[in-house]
Amino acid sequence: MKNLFLSPERIVLRSYQRELVFRAVGLIVLVTGLLQLPVLFFAFTTWQNYQALTDKKVQLAAGANELQTRLAAFRDTRQKLSQIQQWEPIIRGRLPCSAVLAAIEQTVPADAVLEKIGIESSRFQALPVAGGTYRVPELYTLSIQGSLKFGHAEELDAFTNELRKHLPAGAQVLRSKLLEGTESLVPFLLLYSITPAGNYSALGVQRIADPDRL
Amino acid sequence: MKFKAPFLFAAMAVSAGLLGLELKLLADGWTAAQFLDQDNKRQETANNHLEGEIEGLRVTKARIEALYTRLSDTMIASRGTSSLHINSTPTAPLTGDGSSFEAAGIAGFTQAGLIVQPVRVPNGEMSIIYEAGTASLEFHRLVPLLVEQENAELFLYFDKVLLSRPPNIPPFSTEPTYLDTRLTIRMLTGK
Numbered sequence: 001m002k003n004l005f006l007s008p009e010r011i012v013l014r015s016y017q018r019e020l021v022f023r024a025v026g027l028i029v030l031v032t033g034l035l036q037l038p039v040l041f042f043a044f045t046t047w048q049n050y051q052a053l054t055d056k057k058v059q060l061a062a063g064a065n066e067l068q069t070r071l072a073a074f075r076d077t078r079q080k081l082s083q084i085q086q087w088e089p090i091i092r093g094r095l096p097c098s099a100v101l102a103a104i105e106q107t108v109p110a111d112a113v114l115e116k117i118g119i120e121s122s123r124f125q126a127l128p129v130a131g132g133t134y135r136v137p138e139l140y141t142l143s144i145q146g147s148l149k150f151g152h153a154e155e156l157d158a159f160t161n162e163l164r165k166h167l168p169a170g171a172q173v174l175r176s177k178l179l180e181g182t183e184s185l186v187p188f189l190l191l192y193s194i195t196p197a198g199n200y201s202a203l204g205v206q207r208i209a210d211p212d213r214l
Numbered sequence: 215m216k217f218k219a220p221f222l223f224a225a226m227a228v229s230a231g232l233l234g235l236e237l238k239l240l241a242d243g244w245t246a247a248q249f250l251d252q253d254n255k256r257q258e259t260a261n262n263h264l265e266g267e268i269e270g271l272r273v274t275k276a277r278i279e280a281l282y283t284r285l286s287d288t289m290i291a292s293r294g295t296s297s298l299h300i301n302s303t304p305t306a307p308l309t310g311d312g313s314s315f316e317a318a319g320i321a322g323f324t325q326a327g328l329i330v331q332p333v334r335v336p337n338g339e340m341s342i343i344y345e346a347g348t349a350s351l352e353f354h355r356l357v358p359l360l361v362e363q364e365n366a367e368l369f370l371y372f373d374k375v376l377l378s379r380p381p382n383i384p385p386f387s388t389e390p391t392y393l394d395t396r397l398t399i400r401m402l403t404g405k
Binding site: 019021022024025028029031032035036039042043046047049050053054056057060061063064067068070071074077078080081083084087090091094095096097098099101102105113114115116117118119120121126129130131132133134135137147149185 | 218219221222225226229232233236237239240243244246247250251253254257258260261264265267268271272275278279281282285286336338339340341353356357358360361363364368369370371372373374375376377378379385386400402404
């Protein structure tokens with residue numbers, strides 16, 4: 001005789017197999033399980049990438065240490081370079097007055113005679129140096145008083161422009177004026193403002209950093 | 215059965231929670247890798263910069279040292295509490311007679327016949343300042359003197375240069391003209 005009795009376990013098993021809720025749960029479990037594959041793939045690649053980056057970090061740190069060791073050998077040179085850089089604005093702001101005088105000598109017309117030449121610095125900026133400060137002028141004023149022979153007054157413009165070409169870039173003519181004079185001489189006054197910019201090649205001055213030609 | 219709905223919701227919650235946690239861990243890992251990558255790039259840039267600096271220093275070492283020597287050699291040592299500083303009594307003019315105040319930078323002027331007088335230095339300024347004057351130099355002797363001094367003393371500033379033809383010399387005179395020369399000279403001093 002066939003036993004038609006169904007045990008509770010069998011009933012529960014059938015419910016798991018056939019009822020919609022349990023099928024949905026099964027589907028969720030399956031989907032979740034399938035999603036573990038891409039998750040594991042990305043986790044693995046991320047871990048690999050992280051490991052590679054960590055290795056690279058160690059290498060870079062070792063490289064940095066080695067470079068620091070190499071740099072230590074140049075400590076003295078670095079300090080000297082730093083000192084030179086501190087002096088640089090002081091040297092840049094120094095107008096070579098002798099070169100300005102030489103430029104005047106080269107450009108003054110034959111029919112002119114000079115009575116006074118003045119070069120004066122102004123607008124000082126205090127720069128820090130070891131132990132204190134040092135004032136560096138931001139402006140120089142060049143004044144020239146002279147006379148032209150009567151009948152040669154027009155040479156003042158040529159002289160003014162020619163001298164300006166010889167002065168450092170940025171030099172400006174503040175005044176170029178003929179004054180009342182005697183019968184034979186026409187006095188004049190020339191005023192320039194010169195901003196020391198460090199480039200004095202127009203004056204024929206060699207750069208300090210250039211090797212000495214001697 | 216009573217437990218069907220909670221069972222379904224519990225399964226969904228567990229599944230969503232698990233996936234959410236995994237995604238968060240992945241995102242955290244990816245972010246950490248990005249930060250590490252950025253750090254590495256920064257370190258790499260710093261290393262390249264350092265390497266460039268080392269190479270630059272190696273190549274220019276001789277020039278830097280030569281320039282430093284040239285510049286530092288021209289700097290005048292500070293004279294401490296000498297009479298060149300503020301609130302001091304000016305000393306006698308320097309006339310090239312071996313005065314103890316005669317700095318290397320000023321020797322050229324005194325040897326050329328300029329009368330040199332130290333003046334007070336503003337507080338805190340690392341310099342020595344002189345006023346110099348002469349009436350015994352022609353333009354053609356004065357300019358080379360200034361050239362020589364400016365080339366020898368790289369920290370020498372002429373704050374004022376005033377050259378004037380003496381009134382007794384007529385214009386266009388062919389006689390030697392000794393200019394009235396007034397200079398204000400300032401030099402950087404070392405500590």
